[in-house]
Amino acid sequence: METGERLRRTRSYYWGCIYASDEEEGDFGDLDGPGPIWTSHCWVTIQVRHARLVAKEEADVALTIEVRQTAAADFAYQATIDLPSGVLSVGDADSDEALRLAPGTWLMQVDLDSPDDATNVRIVLSPARPSN
Template sequence: MAEDQRLRRVRPYYWGAIYISDADCETDFDIDFHNGEGPVLSTVSHVAVLVVHADTVGEGEADVVLDVRVTSQRVDGLPYEVALDVPSGRLSIGDADDSDEVRLQRGRWLLQFDVDDPADARHVRMVLSPL
């Protein structure tokens, strides 16, 4: 994905989280969702954004809007941020059911987030910029 490109997805996340990692990451997903923190959780190689769990709402009410934007530098006003290495140049964003790959320059990236509701997010905004 080139700088200032955007990706928008609207769909349910049946696992209750959007998972983010380098597309070639060989480590098992290692985030503990039961630690009571959130909505953005991270380890060295994985990031998760907690969203409304499709099993906790009625049919047709589980859609989550994910807006991704790649920029040349960090933006102000986003409350959550994580640094993540992307050695393959491909960032995987999705869940166990489906994911998208965002093409980036290889290296370390700043992932900034905003969610509409920290407890049951239905709209996630993510901005990626190189570090």
């Protein structure tokens, strides 16, 4: 597994959410959580600035994803996500990126600059359990 920064993107999210899921998992099932993070076994939804509710020049959200061998300290939100395919799809209904990891269960730690109107999202992924 390659560690370090794997993705850095700045763009608007028309739907107001960043979705992260196993590339082959089509159904997110029942999402759980108080917000701004909702999870299921293979899906994480992160509420961000809603591009339809602000001026175009204020709509961008900066997303950084880092992969580590061990968990980071002091992140406000975390969830585990099952990746049987080993590929994490990150984006929204308009476009997404694929991160090749390893099959297994991953810890996803999320830091937001604002829980109500995030424009800066940092995600750290680290292995929770490898696939058998």
